[in-house]
Amino acid sequence: MEPLLAMQGIIKRYPGVLALSGVDFTLQAGEVNCLVGENGAGKSTLIKVLSGAIVRDAGSIRIEGNEAHLDSPADAQRLGIGVIYQDFKLVPALTVAENILLGTEPVVGRSPFIDRKGMDEKASAALGLLGEEIDTRSPVGHLSVAKQQMVEIAKALSRNVRILAMDEPTAPLTEWETANLFKVIRSLKDRGVGIIYISHRLEEIFEVGDRVTVLRDGAFVHACGINEIDRRGLIRKMVGRELENEYPRAVLARGTEILRIENLSSDRVSNVNLTLYRGEVLGLAGLVGAGRSELARLVFGADRRTGGRIFLDGKEIAPESPHEAIREGIGLLTEDRNRYGLIMQMSIRENISLSSLRAMLTGPFIDRRKEETAARQLSDDLRIKAPDTGVIVENLSGGNRQKVVLARWLNTKARVLIFDEPTAGIDVGVKYEIYTLINRLAREGIGVIVISSDLPELLGICHRVAVMCEGELTGIVEGTEATQETVMTYAHKNRR
Amino acid sequence: MTSDRITRKLSGEFGIGIAFILEFALFAFASPYFFTPDNLLNVSLQASITAIIAAGMTFVILTGGIDLSVGSLVAFAGIVATSLLKTGLPPAAGFAVAIVTGLAIGALSGAFAGFCITRFNIAPFIVTLATMTIWRGAAFVWTDGRPVWELPEGFAFLGTGRILAVPVPTIIMILTFIASHVMLTRTRFGRYVYAVGGNIEAARLAGIRTGRVLINVYILSGALAALSGILLASRMNSGQPNAGVAYELDVIAAVVVGGTSLSGGAGSIVGTFIGAMLIAVLRNGLNLLNVNSYVQQVIVGVVILLAVMLDQIRRKRK
Ligand SMILES: Nc1ncnc2c1ncn2[C@@H]1O[C@H](COP(=O)(O)OP(=O)(O)OP(=O)(O)O)[C@@H](O)[C@H]1O
Ligand SMILES: [Mg+2]
Numbered sequence: 001m002e003p004l005l006a007m008q009g010i011i012k013r014y015p016g017v018l019a020l021s022g023v024d025f026t027l028q029a030g031e032v033n034c035l036v037g038e039n040g041a042g043k044s045t046l047i048k049v050l051s052g053a054i055v056r057d058a059g060s061i062r063i064e065g066n067e068a069h070l071d072s073p074a075d076a077q078r079l080g081i082g083v084i085y086q087d088f089k090l091v092p093a094l095t096v097a098e099n100i101l102l103g104t105e106p107v108v109g110r111s112p113f114i115d116r117k118g119m120d121e122k123a124s125a126a127l128g129l130l131g132e133e134i135d136t137r138s139p140v141g142h143l144s145v146a147k148q149q150m151v152e153i154a155k156a157l158s159r160n161v162r163i164l165a166m167d168e169p170t171a172p173l174t175e176w177e178t179a180n181l182f183k184v185i186r187s188l189k190d191r192g193v194g195i196i197y198i199s200h201r202l203e204e205i206f207e208v209g210d211r212v213t214v215l216r217d218g219a220f221v222h223a224c225g226i227n228e229i230d231r232r233g234l235i236r237k238m239v240g241r242e243l244e245n246e247y248p249r250a251v252l253a254r255g256t257e258i259l260r261i262e263n264l265s266s267d268r269v270s271n272v273n274l275t276l277y278r279g280e281v282l283g284l285a286g287l288v289g290a291g292r293s294e295l296a297r298l299v300f301g302a303d304r305r306t307g308g309r310i311f312l313d314g315k316e317i318a319p320e321s322p323h324e325a326i327r328e329g330i331g332l333l334t335e336d337r338n339r340y341g342l343i344m345q346m347s348i349r350e351n352i353s354l355s356s357l358r359a360m361l362t363g364p365f366i367d368r369r370k371e372e373t374a375a376r377q378l379s380d381d382l383r384i385k386a387p388d389t390g391v392i393v394e395n396l397s398g399g400n401r402q403k404v405v406l407a408r409w410l411n412t413k414a415r416v417l418i419f420d421e422p423t424a425g426i427d428v429g430v431k432y433e434i435y436t437l438i439n440r441l442a443r444e445g446i447g448v449i450v451i452s453s454d455l456p457e458l459l460g461i462c463h464r465v466a467v468m469c470e471g472e473l474t475g476i477v478e479g480t481e482a483t484q485e486t487v488m489t490y491a492h493k494n495r496r
Numbered sequence: 497m498t499s500d501r502i503t504r505k506l507s508g509e510f511g512i513g514i515a516f517i518l519e520f521a522l523f524a525f526a527s528p529y530f531f532t533p534d535n536l537l538n539v540s541l542q543a544s545i546t547a548i549i550a551a552g553m554t555f556v557i558l559t560g561g562i563d564l565s566v567g568s569l570v571a572f573a574g575i576v577a578t579s580l581l582k583t584g585l586p587p588a589a590g591f592a593v594a595i596v597t598g599l600a601i602g603a604l605s606g607a608f609a610g611f612c613i614t615r616f617n618i619a620p621f622i623v624t625l626a627t628m629t630i631w632r633g634a635a636f637v638w639t640d641g642r643p644v645w646e647l648p649e650g651f652a653f654l655g656t657g658r659i660l661a662v663p664v665p666t667i668i669m670i671l672t673f674i675a676s677h678v679m680l681t682r683t684r685f686g687r688y689v690y691a692v693g694g695n696i697e698a699a700r701l702a703g704i705r706t707g708r709v710l711i712n713v714y715i716l717s718g719a720l721a722a723l724s725g726i727l728l729a730s731r732m733n734s735g736q737p738n739a740g741v742a743y744e745l746d747v748i749a750a751v752v753v754g755g756t757s758l759s760g761g762a763g764s765i766v767g768t769f770i771g772a773m774l775i776a777v778l779r780n781g782l783n784l785l786n787v788n789s790y791v792q793q794v795i796v797g798v799v800i801l802l803a804v805m806l807d808q809i810r811r812k813r814k
Contacts, residue, residue, distance in 0.1 A: 302701060326703035340701050343694035345761045354691060354702045357684045365682040408702070 002065035004029040004194040005050075005163055010059035012045050014395065016387045019045040021218045022059070027163065027194040032185060034205045034226070035198045037215035037238055038427040039399030040385035043198050044086055046215070047165045050196075051083040052076040063163075077103075082161030084152050086168050086198075086398045086425065087338050092141030097123035099140050100155045126154035129187075131180050145172040145336050146288040153181070157188075164188065165196040168398065170204060171424045172335070174288050174453040175488075182208050200399070200427050201454065202231055214238055239429040246428065247460030248436050253279040254463070257314070258447035259330075259416050261299060264308030268294040272308070272473045274466055276416065276447045281438055283462030284451040285487050291471040292451045293335055296418045300332040301325040312415065326355060329415035333405055333422055335451075341405040342393050349375040349389040352407045359413075378407035381437075383430055398425040406434065416447040423457065435461045455484055469493050509767045511806050512755055516774045523781035530784055537663060543776030544665035545570075545724045545731075546743055547769065550750040551676040552720035554768045555713040557751050558680075559693040560760025561613070561620035563714060566721035566747055568631035569605055570740030573598040573722035575635050578644040578651075578735030587648060595726055602722025603715045605631065610711030624714075628744070635737040644735035655731030665727050672720065677765040689713060693760030750775055753803040774803070 005027040012020040020042045027033045035043045048054045050061070052072045061068045068079055076083070090099050097119045098105075106118040123136040132150045134143070140151060149172050156164055170178045185195060185208055199205060205212060206226060214222040214237045222237045235243050255278030264272045269291045276282050284292045297303045299310060301319030310317050312328055319325035322332070334340040342351055352375045353360055360371045375389045382403040386396060393404055402425050409417055419438070423431045438461060442448045452458045458465055459482050466476045467490035475490035524531040549566045556563045577598035581590055605627055612623045657664045680686035688709045691699040700706045729735045754771025756763025778799055782792045 300701075321705070322701050323703045323705050332701070334701050339695075340698055343691045343698055343761070345694050346690060350687065350690075354687070354699075354704070357687060361684070365678075366684065366687065 002062075003027060004064060006060075006062045006065075007046070007050065008060045008062075010046065010049055010061075011057045012042075012049060012054065013057050018218050020049070020056075023215065023218070023220045025213055025220075026223075027196060029162075029192045029194050030189050031210040032189060032195045032197050032208050034209040034212045035196055035215065036200075036202075036205060036212060036234065037221075038429060039403070039425070040217075040397040041215040041238075041427075042218040043215060044167050044397060045218075047083055047085075047167050047196065047198070050076065050081060050163075050165060052081075053083075077159065080160065080162035082156035082159055082164045084149075084156055084164075084166045084169050086171075090140045090148055090152060090155075093139055095137050095139055096127075096134055096143070096151050097136040099151055100126055100136075100158050102155070104159065122158060123154070126158040127151075129157055130154060130184055144288060146174070146177060149173060150177070153184070157184075161193060163194045163196070165198075167198045168200065168425055169197075170199060170201060172288075172421070172453070175455065176287060178204070200423075200425060200431075202234060202428065203456070205234070206231065216240060235428055238427065243429065243432065246432065247457070248432065248439060249460070253443070255279040255445065258312070258445075259299075260311040260314075262309045262311070264295065264298055264310065265306045266294065266298055266303055267306065268303075268471055269298060270471045272468075274473060274476075276449060278445050278447060279442055280463040281442050281448045281450060281461055283458040283465035284449060284468065285455065285458055285465050286468035286491050288453065289470075290468040290491065292468050293420050294471070295468065296332055296420055296449070296451060297334075299325070299416075299418065300330055302332070302334075326412065326414070329413075331355070331409045331412050331414035331417045333409045333417070333419045335420040335424070337401050337405050337424070341408075342401060344394040345392055347390045347392050348379060348384060348386060348396070348404055351393050351404050352378055352389075352411055355408055356411045356413070374411055375407070378410060379403070382407055382433065399427055399430070402426055403430070410437070410441075414446065416449070417441060418449045418451070420451045421453065422450060423452070423454070431457075455487060459484065459487070467491050467493075509755060509764060509770060512753065512767060512770050512774065512803060515803060515806065516770050516777070519774060519777055519781070523777065523784070527781065527784040530781060533661075535780070535784070537661065537666065539773075539776050539780045540666040540669070541663040542780065543772050544663070544669040545728050546746045546750060547669050547772035547776075548665075548672050548724045548727070549717075549721050549743065549747045550754075550768050550772050551672050551765060552713075552717035553747050553751050554676070554754075554756055554763060554765055555680070555689055556620070556717045557748075557756050557758060558689050558760055558763055559710055559713050560696075560758075561710070561713070562624065562748070562758075563606075563609070563717045563721075564621065564624040564744045565605060565609065565627040565631060566717065566724075567740040567743035568628045568635065569602050569718060569721040570725035570728060570743055571635040571735075571737055572631040572638075573601050573725035574729035574739055575638055575644060575735040575737060576601055577726045578647055578729050579638070581647050581651060582644070587650060590648065591651065598726045599719050599722050602718035602720070602725070604718070605722075606714035606716065606718025607711055609718070610714035613714070614707035614710050620714075632737075632741075639735070639737050641737060643737070644729075647733055651730050652733045653730070655727050655729070655733075665731070668723070668727065672723075673765060673769050680765050685709070685712065690761060693762075695761075746775070749800050753800055755807050771803075775800075 003026045007025040010020050010023045023046055037043055049056045052070050052075050055071060061070055063079055069075055100123040101119055106115040108115045120136045127134055130150055134147055140148060209226040211225055257275055258278050259276040261274050272295055286292050298305055301321050301324055317328045319328060349371055353371045360366050379389055384400050384403045393401055406422060423434055438448055463479050464476060465482050465487055467474050467487055469491055474493040477486050529535055553563055577594040580594040580597055609623045609627050612618050613620050654664055688704050691704055692706050692709050696706055728739055750772035751768050754767030778796060
């Protein structure tokens with residue numbers, strides 16, 4: 001039988017970069033084919049070719065054996081191809097329902113008027129498939145990243161797709177939401193939908209995948225059934241070398257107190273008390289919406305406090321803005337790099353130096369050489385994949401963008417660094433290096449807090465894990481007793 | 497790789513640069529008088545008033561804003577400066593007071609607009625539409641609708657004088673553009689302007705005081721509009737309450753033709769300079785060719801549209 005989808009010899013070239021150099025990819029009906037590879041390997045590019053978002057330079061695409069005319073997103077939609085992009089394509093000002101049904105709005109009878117009620121019903125139905133309850137009339141821009149992701153998935157589901165590509169759908173989700181998504185994926189499979197699944201979380205690949213396809217540097221490397229390969233083998237195929245260990249465990253050398261927060265409150269956070277010591281990596285766990293990012297933003301002066309005090313090295317500080325927090329020596333790597341992190345039209349270099357320009361000055365002028373040296377150093381350390389540091393960030397792959405924001409904060413010489421989802425979308429090889437880097441920062445006496453929805457990651461690199469639930473701190477687990485179970489118990493403490 | 501980098505650097509102003517050279521060659525070919533030093537200096541003089549304002553407007557548009565008040569400020573600053581010239585102070589002091597006060601009015605107007613925009617979150621379009629109306633009205637109220645005449649001798653030098661044959665406004669324009677270019681490309685302020693225009697929330701979270709950046713761009717725009725107003729008053733040797741009407745449109749056209757995006761975050765001072773010159777040369781060339789002034793308007797409009805369209809196509813293809 002003909003495969004549902006057969007892509008052959010796909011080539012896509014960007015100025016100075018060969019993003020895809022003749023990639024083959026096949027997908028059967030009712031199967032999940034996982035696409036894996038390092039950052040910048042070409043995964044998203046392959047998906048964009050399939051969705052008609054970009055036009056390939058060469059190669060053929062067949063659907064059930066027939067040559068597919070695929071030159072625009074409209075073509076893809078007609079052919080039943082749905083895509084959930086790594087960087088969402090939702091319209092922030094439109095409501096949830098309007099986004100889900102964008103371009104397919106139901107009308108009242110044969111009139112030109114939109115059927116509002118029908119829209120809400122259809123949108124709720126699509127969200128219902130995901131077990132999600134979201135107000136269909138609230139603007140998408142007001143939702144958290146996780147909720148937006150759900151809306152994006154619902155949007156694809158509402159269009160009766162035969163082929164569904166998901167580009168790192170779980171990056172902003174926690175276990176619970178991920179489990180939900182997997183249920184949906186399985187029911188789609190049963191209905192004969194073919195699914196392309198991209199993720200840097202390998203455990204997910206082994207959980208939902210039927211087959212796996214590996215890309216490296218824009219080239220096809222390997223494809224096999226998921227049972228024919230193990231985690232180690234897969235990593236080897238991806239990075240082209242052996243990776244000893246996934247989490248470097250730093251020895252705890254807990255020093256003096258560096259940051260203490262007392263009764264910190266806002267409308268999303270209530271009465272949080274927490275102390276951070278030098279030399280330790282403190283994790284912040286919890287479900288989406290637990291208030292972890294909100295807590296971080298309070299300490300960073302990005303949101304308004306309603307109460308509580310913050311002490312840095314024993315001295316009380318009251319940052320009213322990120323500017324003041326940075327001046328005091330606090331840095332925050334925010335979640336959602338595209339919305340809150342990067343200036344897309346700026347180069348890698350300019351994005352890296354943005355928070356530390358003061359140190360790049362010679363007189364009143366920015367010293368290009370100092371700036372370039374720092375940026376080059378960091379982009380080598382983090383292996384940012386680009387021809388040079390003058391490349392604008394918009395042209396980078398998702399993981400490489402994340403490395404740029406990370407580099408910015410490493411460049412600030414902060415005393416306390418809070419990382420909100422630092423490894424979102426980053427490949428296994430580089431993850432290891434980021435963990436090593438975080439350990440090094442802690443060893444050098446910088447206070448480090450890591451927020452992550454990837455629990456194994458938190459347990460792997462943190463000495464203590466503080467758990468939040470619904471805006472409150474519900475527990476702190478110390479090194480050895482930190483297991484998934486204890487953390488999850490605290491994470492659900494206020495829930496039922 | 498290096499050639500890559502060079503194309504990247506040039507691509508911003510490349511299209512418009514080519515268009516400018518073509519236009520230049522065309523007129524040089526069509527009119528023997530066009531390519532003479534006299535005429536070229538004349539073009540630069542004609543362009544200088546709006547070009548100086550366009551330099552400031554570039555900063556504003558780069559942040560994603562707009563400043564509609566510049567035309568009215570030209571009139572009001574000109575009126576205030578010329579009125580102050582007649583207070584009877586000794587010439588040197590009188591000139592200084594007049595010019596400094598004129599500039600200060602522009603800067604204060606900008607600061608006020610910037611304050612309203614950042615503090616009360618009102619759209620720049622609305623705020624500067626209001627200040628535009630306010631200053632135009634104020635200019636008429638101040639003078640009762642009559643021009644300010646009989647200015648002390650020497651004031652006319654600013655607008656009509658020449659240094660080594662180069663008109664003073666041309667010199668001031670060139671200095672303004674050099675300073676603006678350096679400020680935009682080499683200082684922290686310039687970098688922050690791009691960052692705020694590119695993604696204001698990300699800029700704030702990167703530690704940039706975005707409110708301060710915004711206020712500063714409007715101050716700059718206001719001050720440069722006032723500077724142009726003083727030069728214009730000097731050139732006309734009078735303060736005219738209806739000076740600079742609709743200048744904001746010429747200025748915005750120059751910036752946009754120069755490749756600066758109205759949504760902010762991308763563009764350059766060099767582009768604005770070429771944009772301003774392209775329009776000025778077009779007007780001059782059409783004059784020399786005796787094209788009727790109504791037809792001229794049509795042609796200028798079409799050229800603005802073409803230039804922006806070309807720019808869009810170039811961006812798409814990248
Ligand atoms: N618009 C563009 N212009 C220039 N280069 C681009 C553009 N888009 C992508 N690239 C380059 O193409 C390569 C492949 O990018 P792609 O986004 O497909 O990677 P990816 O495998 O999805 O990586 P990640 O895991 O980080 O998301 C990268 O080197 C990237 O820098
Ligand atoms: Mg990608």
